[in-house]
Amino acid sequence: MRNGCVTLCFFTGENMKAPGKSRSSHRARNKRGRARASKDTSKLLLLYDENILERDPLREQKDLAFAQAYLTRVREALQHIPGKYEDFLRVIYEFEISMDKQTAVDLYFTLQKLLHDWPQLLTDFAAFLLPEQALECGLVGRVKAADSVNAYGSERMRNFP
Numbered sequence: 001m002r003n004g005c006v007t008l009c010f011f012t013g014e015n016m017k018a019p020g021k022s023r024s025s026h027r028a029r030n031k032r033g034r035a036r037a038s039k040d041t042s043k044l045l046l047l048y049d050e051n052i053l054e055r056d057p058l059r060e061q062k063d064l065a066f067a068q069a070y071l072t073r074v075r076e077a078l079q080h081i082p083g084k085y086e087d088f089l090r091v092i093y094e095f096e097i098s099m100d101k102q103t104a105v106d107l108y109f110t111l112q113k114l115l116h117d118w119p120q121l122l123t124d125f126a127a128f129l130l131p132e133q134a135l136e137c138g139l140v141g142r143v144k145a146a147d148s149v150n151a152y153g154s155e156r157m158r159n160f161p
Helices: 001-014 019-048 058-076 084-097 104-114 118-129 131-136 138-155
Strands: none
Touching: 058 084, 084 104, 084 138, 104 118, 104 131
């Protein structure tokens, strides 16, 4: 029982042998609590910052990792069909070199034909579209989800390898 009391006193920060110090311990706890609340508030405010993604120093690395993960999923899914992954890469490359003539929506519809047997890959690709592009592609139910995904990278198409 005595050990339990010592343990309890240790966790609460109280010193039972020096009752005069409990007031200063109480103030210190209040100060720590206010500091923690202030830190929590600043973190919450960051969530409302519309430009948080542009300010992220690791954004390019995250975008690249996201695109690489998608390409890996595509390669794994298409590896058993000779030439299919190469066709996919060709479509992406042609889009990249003719971005002034072709839109992301055009790319989506081209990929829709190529990936018709792999609907999940096409669904995953939709994460690279802006919400208005997703709407144009007929992905109405996808737009709400795209808002949260594209909050992570709304300009992903420009960075897509």
